[in-house]
Amino acid sequence: MAGSALKRLMAEYKQLTLNPPEGIVAGPLDEENFFEWEALICGPEGTPFEGGVFRTQLIFPSDYPLSPPKMRFLCEIFHPNIYPDGRVCISILHAPGDDPLGYESSAERWSPVQSVEKILLSVVSMLAEPNDESGANVDASKMWREDREEFNRVAKDCVRKSLGL
C-alpha cells in the first residue's frame, strides 16, 4: 500500500515542518523519495551528548505505518542502545512480540498510531537516559554502568566528531 504510506509520510513531514519539536530537524533527503529520511538530532542538554548534532537515517517500509521504519545513526556514536554500526535499538521501533532483546512490557511499542515525531522524541530521551537492560552495544553498556567518567569522555568525543571538529 505504497500510496497510503506516501500520503501518511507527506502528512507527517508537513506536521514536522509546521511544528518542529525542539532540537530535531527531519525530512526526506530527496522529495522524489519519501521513503528515505534524514533527521538531525541535537544532544539533549545536561547530558554527555549536549552540544552534538547527530545525523541519522530513517528507512520506511512500503506498508508504513503498519510496520515501523528502521533507524540508524550515520555518525559515530557510543551508546548502550545503539549498535556499533549505528542501528538504533529502542522499543518504539518494534511491535510487541518482535523483541528478541526483551524490552520492558511497559515500554512504548510500535503501532500504526505512533509517528516519526514520537520515534525521534524517544531517541532524544534514550540519549539522555540509556537503558542498560537492552545492550545493543555491550561495551558501551558496561562502561556506562562501571566507569561513568570514561563514558562521558567518549560521549564528548562523539559530540566533537558530530560537529566535524
Place this chain on the structure above:
Amino acid sequence: MDASTEAENLDQKIMDQMELIRKEIEESVPLLSHKEDIASLAKEYPPDDAIYQGKIRSLYSSYRWIRRTRRDGNCFYRAFGISLMEMLKQNPDEYHRVYKVIEESKDRLIELGYQAFIIEDFHQTVLTLLKNVRKDDCTNDELVEWFNDRDLSNYFVVYFRLLTSAHLKTNAEFFENFIDGYQSVKDFCSYEVEPIGKESDHIHAIALTGFLNTAIEIVYLNHTDDDLSKHRFPEHSAPQFTLLYRPGHYDVLYK
C-alpha cells in the same frame, strides 16, 4: 567476532526465522475464507477425542456454517468486521446507527489525544467500506473479497483496534481492575490493543461491543469437560452475530 556483533547476528536470525514462519502462515490460509460446512471442524480433531467431537456435534444443532480467519493475531477484528458488515447489510436501522457512531468516532479519538492526521486514513477506509455496504449491488462475496485485500483489511483492523482502545480509555476506572501486569489502561492499550497482530481476549470483546453498542455471542470450543459454553457481550443481550472461540483464535459461525 565481539560479543555485541554475535548477539546482533543471533537477533537477526531469530527475526528472520519469525518472518519466515509468518509468511508461511500467510500463504497457506486466506485472511477470511468463504463459508464452509461446519462438519469440516470435526476433521480438525482426532475422531476418538470424545470431548471435542461431542462439543462439535452439539454445535451442529445450532450452526450450519463456519467462516475461517487467518491466525495472524488479528482474527478477532476480521471475524467481527465481516459479521458486522453482513448484519448491517440486512438491517437499515442498525446501519444508520452504526454509521453515525463510526463517523463521530474520529472526534472521540481526537478528544482522547490521538492526532487527527494520524488516524484520518484508517477512519476513511472504514467509512468507505460502510458506504459500499449500503449499495444495493454489494454482495457478501464482495465483502469477503474486501476483507481479503491485505491493505484495506489491515487498515480496518487498525481502526477497530483504536475503537477498542477508546472504550477502554474512556472507562479506564472500570477496566483498571482487569489489566493484570500493566500499570495503566493506557499502557495496556499501547501494548495489547493498538499494535497490529496482538491477540484479543474477553476484555477486547467487551470494549469493542461497548463502543459500538452491538451485541454478540461467542461460543467457546475448548478441551474442558463440560458443555459447550456461550458468552454474550453484553450479558443477557440478544446477539446480532456469533463468533467461535478456540484457545487463541476466532472464526465466524452462521445458523
